[in-house]
Amino acid sequence: MRTDGVNPRKHALIVLAAIVVGSLALGGASAALDRILRSGEESITGGSADRPDRKATASEPAHSPTTKPTPTLRELRSVTAALTSAGYACYESLTEPVVVHSCYLEPGSSSLDEQTARIQTAPDGSVAVVDLSIDYFDNPAASLKLFRTTVEALDGTILKAGEARAIVDGRDKDRAPDTPGTHSSSRLSWGTSALFVSEPRDAYQLELVAHGAKPRVIPSGDTEAGIVETREHYTGQGFRCTLDRKLQALKCQRRVPDAVYTIFAIDPCLGRGEKYELICKGRQATEISASVGFGAGLSDKQYEDLVAFLLQSTDHSMGGMTDQARQWFLQSISDAKVHRADFQRMHVDFEPGAGAHEEFPNSVSVTVRGLNFST
Secondary structure, eight states: OOOTTSOHHHHHHHHHIIIIISSOOOTTHHHHHHHHHHHHHHHOOSOTTTOGGGOOOOSSOOOOTTSOOOHHHHHHHHHHHHHHHTTEEEEEEEOSSSOEEEEEESSBOOTTOEEEEEEEEOTTSOEEEEEEEEEOTTOHHHHHHHHHHHHHHTBTTTBOTTHHHHHHHHHHTOOOOSSSOEEEEEEOSSEEEEEEEOTTSOEEEEEEEETTOOOOOOOOOOOSOOHHHHHHHHHTTTOEEEEETTTTEEEEEEEETTEEEEEEEEOGGGGSSSOHHHHHTTOOOSEEEEEEEEOSOOOHHHHHHHHHHHHHHHHHHHTSOOHHHHHHHHHHTTTTSBEEEEETTEEEEEEEEEEEETTEEEEEEEEEEEOOOOO
């Protein structure tokens, strides 16, 4: 909804306050939220200007305006365009050891769900593998609907007309198996397909592989912040930090009136029995989450602090956000919905929802993790 005379971005942030906070007092909030946007653009250091090696790429492969896309480039474009038409947003996630594009349902649903398509390319740029994972936790009808929509969108790209329907209908007619999971495979004109469906039929995993192609195992990535560095960073800001080697995690927390700020960083090196500083010094965390649990009635200043904390924590975890990543963050926090994206060899999740504590019934979080693709 547009309101004449109201800045669209400011209006969207006011909507977030109304949806997530509920009874948040909004008197004077628009001015405070405008300050958040301005300070977010100006105060974050280490962005693309300072880190040219972290340049984010567009969702589709770029090419010179004076040259025509090669046939293999057109193949990749056709797949990403088809997924976009099915409601996904696509990003170039990795450029080595192979090029990987990832597409996420936009907006997504809760963190328990997965709605992702990943595209690996061959050395010549052609599409080699498409992995599709659809899972609405405990909601078979929603999973099947999205699975059908996504696969059928690929008709006329790497799939010949009718092949997508055969894949979906073949699964749809299956009966629940006696043992967990069902598998089916078929030969396509372009390659082969292999489908796995969970026993409750709420999760679908489809792998499409071109003739002669071999899926690559892509190693895990890291964030740009180490456990020791993260602990020191937040301890210096008044957080109380504890280590849990069983969970392989660092937890830092700070309470303020009507809100609790939490950092949760995961590093597998914490699971070893040797001394913490000796093992983890110089190591990077594989995943860092920043979250705020809060109640109703936040003041303008408290709400501004909430947004600034999430923005600055995400920037710290990524080693400096590019302009593209920062813009995505500001857009994501404006509509109180789940958003997922890839930037700078990292995956970023934004999710509002219910708080973990009765004292703080509302929550919003941003998670940064090193990209981890396995096929």
